[in-house]
Amino acid sequence: MSNVLDPAQQLPADRGSSAARRQRFRGSASLGGRRAWVRRLPLLPALTYMIVVTQAPFVVTLWYSLRGWNTLTPGSDRFVGFTEYRQVFADPNFRSAVVNTVELTASAVIIAMMLGTALAILINRKFLGRGIVRTMFITPFLVMPIATALLFKTTIYDPIFGLLDYVLSPFGVHQVNWIGTYAMPSVVLVLVWEWTPFMMLIVLAGLQSESLEAIEAAHVDGANAFQTFVSITFPHLRRYIELGLLLGSIYIVQAFGEIFILTGGGGGNGTATTNLPYYIYEQAFQSFNVSEAAAAGVIVVIGTEIVAAVTLRVLSGLFTASEAMA
Amino acid sequence: MIGLLGGAIGFVTVLVGSAQGKPSASSVTIRVAVVSNSNMINIEKLTPAFEQMNPGIKVVYDTLNENNERSLIETDITTHANEFNAVMISNYETPIWAKNGWLVNLSPQLNADTSYDASDLLKPIANALSYNGGLYGVPFYGESSMVYYRKDLFKAAGLTMPLHPTWEQIASFAAKLDDPAKGIAGICLRGENGWGENLAALDTVINTAGGSWFNDGWQPQLTSPADEAATNFYVNLVRKDGEAGASNDGFTECETAYGSGKAAMWYDATVAAGLIATAYPTVSAETGYAYAPTGSPTGATGVPSGWLYTWSLSIPKGVSNEAQTLKYLEWATGKGYIAYSGPKIGWANIDPGTRYSTYALPQYKKAAGAFAGITLASINGANPNHPTDTNVAIPYVGVQFVDEPWFINLGTEVSNQIAAAIAGTESVSQALTTSQADATAVVKQAGLLK
Numbered sequence: 001m002s003n004v005l006d007p008a009q010q011l012p013a014d015r016g017s018s019a020a021r022r023q024r025f026r027g028s029a030s031l032g033g034r035r036a037w038v039r040r041l042p043l044l045p046a047l048t049y050m051i052v053v054t055q056a057p058f059v060v061t062l063w064y065s066l067r068g069w070n071t072l073t074p075g076s077d078r079f080v081g082f083t084e085y086r087q088v089f090a091d092p093n094f095r096s097a098v099v100n101t102v103e104l105t106a107s108a109v110i111i112a113m114m115l116g117t118a119l120a121i122l123i124n125r126k127f128l129g130r131g132i133v134r135t136m137f138i139t140p141f142l143v144m145p146i147a148t149a150l151l152f153k154t155t156i157y158d159p160i161f162g163l164l165d166y167v168l169s170p171f172g173v174h175q176v177n178w179i180g181t182y183a184m185p186s187v188v189l190v191l192v193w194e195w196t197p198f199m200m201l202i203v204l205a206g207l208q209s210e211s212l213e214a215i216e217a218a219h220v221d222g223a224n225a226f227q228t229f230v231s232i233t234f235p236h237l238r239r240y241i242e243l244g245l246l247l248g249s250i251y252i253v254q255a256f257g258e259i260f261i262l263t264g265g266g267g268g269n270g271t272a273t274t275n276l277p278y279y280i281y282e283q284a285f286q287s288f289n290v291s292e293a294a295a296a297g298v299i300v301v302i303g304t305e306i307v308a309a310v311t312l313r314v315l316s317g318l319f320t321a322s323e324a325m326a
Numbered sequence: 327m328i329g330l331l332g333g334a335i336g337f338v339t340v341l342v343g344s345a346q347g348k349p350s351a352s353s354v355t356i357r358v359a360v361v362s363n364s365n366m367i368n369i370e371k372l373t374p375a376f377e378q379m380n381p382g383i384k385v386v387y388d389t390l391n392e393n394n395e396r397s398l399i400e401t402d403i404t405t406h407a408n409e410f411n412a413v414m415i416s417n418y419e420t421p422i423w424a425k426n427g428w429l430v431n432l433s434p435q436l437n438a439d440t441s442y443d444a445s446d447l448l449k450p451i452a453n454a455l456s457y458n459g460g461l462y463g464v465p466f467y468g469e470s471s472m473v474y475y476r477k478d479l480f481k482a483a484g485l486t487m488p489l490h491p492t493w494e495q496i497a498s499f500a501a502k503l504d505d506p507a508k509g510i511a512g513i514c515l516r517g518e519n520g521w522g523e524n525l526a527a528l529d530t531v532i533n534t535a536g537g538s539w540f541n542d543g544w545q546p547q548l549t550s551p552a553d554e555a556a557t558n559f560y561v562n563l564v565r566k567d568g569e570a571g572a573s574n575d576g577f578t579e580c581e582t583a584y585g586s587g588k589a590a591m592w593y594d595a596t597v598a599a600g601l602i603a604t605a606y607p608t609v610s611a612e613t614g615y616a617y618a619p620t621g622s623p624t625g626a627t628g629v630p631s632g633w634l635y636t637w638s639l640s641i642p643k644g645v646s647n648e649a650q651t652l653k654y655l656e657w658a659t660g661k662g663y664i665a666y667s668g669p670k671i672g673w674a675n676i677d678p679g680t681r682y683s684t685y686a687l688p689q690y691k692k693a694a695g696a697f698a699g700i701t702l703a704s705i706n707g708a709n710p711n712h713p714t715d716t717n718v719a720i721p722y723v724g725v726q727f728v729d730e731p732w733f734i735n736l737g738t739e740v741s742n743q744i745a746a747a748i749a750g751t752e753s754v755s756q757a758l759t760t761s762q763a764d765a766t767a768v769v770k771q772a773g774l775l776k
Contacts, residue, residue: 071404159571180573180749287735
């Protein structure tokens with residue numbers, strides 16, 4: 001793991017020899033076109049495919065974002081410069097979608113990680129039927145998001161026919177409109193249910209790669225279980241947790257199906273669960289405002305790039321730090 | 327993005343098409359996009375009869391739920407991908423799309439074909455599908471709105487439902503019949519977001535209270551006293567005596583709740599009568615029917631308030647095999663299909679609200695006599711050109727929508743606000759203030775308001 005994720009570690013050495021690296025690079029360019037291309041050839045199909053499926057649509061999206069195209073308004077498909085971008089920024093729903101996205105992603109990822117870590121620690125112990133229990137814990141991650149959301153909406157949250165109402169009614173909680181009144185928590189709960197197994201798996205991998213000698217040494221030194229966990233296990237798990245948080249955020253930021261089924265973007269002040277993907281969907285497929293949707297898409301891509309760059313830098317810094325600590 | 331999407335849809339279509347076995351050289355495949363309502367599911371099952379009568383024509387359906395079908399068709403038509411020979415749209419889209427030149431004018435051919443009998447189509451429905459005197463869609467089924475109520479529960483409570491109730495009466499019945507201990511709501515009303523969901527019902531309450539979306543200068547009226555009083559009334563009624571979780575309930579949820587005995591009244595589409603009769607016979611046996619309630623919350627009388635809606639079939643301009651497609655349209659919306667489908671799917675369940683002749687059929691009268699008359703009279707009574715009080719001047723057409731292309735966007739935003747008010751996460755006045763601001767921005771952007 002550390003070998004894969006630790007280019008940063010080799011960075012100082014590399015930095016010193018950047019002149020050498022340039023030399024090497026120039027050398028390969030002058031190798032003669034033919035050999036270089038023979039070497040690149042096997043890569044070309046994949047590269048072409050990548051460009052066609054990711055970069056070409058992005059360029060088309062850029063093009064649309066500078067036009068005023070609403071498919072319902074004939075004659076609107078003409079160049080309007082940055083008008084659509086201004087409109088996106090002026091739209092209070094866009095601004096609230098940014099906040100909602102952060103709120104939704106952060107709460108789902110953090111809660112799923114806490115539960116996932118707890119479950120991983122449990123599952124890491126040996127007990128009868130561990131295999132079955134582990135499989136059952138993993139199952140929620142394998143159910144399709146739309147199916148999960150539908151099941152939660154109709155069989156759990158429903159105030160008339162739902163299980164939640166049935167279970168809580170002896171305690172005087174009856175006919176509560178869960179989705180309507182607690183829209184954001186309802187969506188977060190479904191996401192947590194889906195993503196806890198993923199977090200659990202990653203942390204479990206961390207736990208199982210922990211060196212037993214270190215723990216034994218701690219025992220010999222007289223550390224109790226809690227001290228061992230805080231001083232030995234947790235620092236070891238830290239990079240696994242960071243990886244889980246990063247991957248979880250990447251996926252949950254795109255949450256769509258759960259919102260589509262459960263709330264339709266509503267709740268709270270009317271748009272409390274409209275995250276950025278859902279906002280763009282509404283612009284494109286409910287308002288048919290193709291250009292505004294494209295502009296919002298471009299803004300989101302730029303925003304994501306910035307956040308991702310900062311996050312990766314911070315994380316790789318953390319990796320180096322934890323490496324140094326170890 | 328849309329272009330690529332259209333291309334992708336086209337590509338998939340080609341794959342699917344070729345996977346379905348090659349038709350013989352002379353045969354023609356008609357692709358139809360329809361909404362997955364039960365009436366459409368029925369016609370899919372009965373279409374082999376059409377294919378037998380017309381050996382050269384094969385019909386392939388693309389069935390999707392309402393929102394997805396709308397975006398699919400919208401994408402297909404606006405990008406001129408023309409994947410569908412016929413599309414199922416409503417009286418909201420038809421006049422707008424006809425004006426944009428996207429649909430085929432069916433009048434010349436239908437008028438020439440006496441066996442189709444275009445003059446038999448219900449006038450209000452046909453008018454709602456017309457543009458400049460031409461018919462651009464043929465109705466598959468048509469509907470207004472009405473009240474369903476449980477006669478047994480009314481009798482037990484010593485109440486009598488008038489044939490033409492007022493909203494004031496409905497509210498007092500709901501208060502008396504609401505019985506949370508038994509899990510029976512006083513009334514089931516739509517609360518789910520979506521312009522075709524909670525706004526459809528609420529708009530009729532606003533209309534009959536003398537409110538409107540806009541005044542004749544396109545100034546939004548959502549915070550006007552009439553709109554505000556009507557919205558407060560609706561939201562309070564559903565919060566106090568309506569079904570639990572109303573802010574998630576649309577037509578389907580209310581149908582389930584009422585059909586399984588969880589509501590004493592239900593105000594919704596007239597087409598539900600046939601569905602209840604077929605799917606929930608025990609509740610149907612105890613069901614009484616009344617006209618859409620009228621009047622303002624303060625007791626003033628109001629105009630008849632039933633809405634007007636139809637799912638209809640249109641042919642996009644420039645598609646291939648127009649003649650064969652028209653043949654299919656004539657079959658699906660003709661007298662012959664109604665007569666053929668009656669015994670197969672149950673007479674109460676046939677596609678209502680399209681033809682005068684349907685209401686003269688003895689079998690239909692026998693099976694649907696209790697509600698057919700109200701449906702017909704409600705459709706005839708709906709006035710999309712002036713849905714509200716005669717003294718209130720308005721610049722738009724439409725009972726439960728504003729027939730303008732930007733309305734989908736505005737309607738979705740406003741319906742989100744109403745759903746939030748029904749859920750109680752914001753107040754009615756907050757919801758209406760936000761909606762008013764949205765509406766002002768939209769009409770300004772459309773250049774209608776300075």
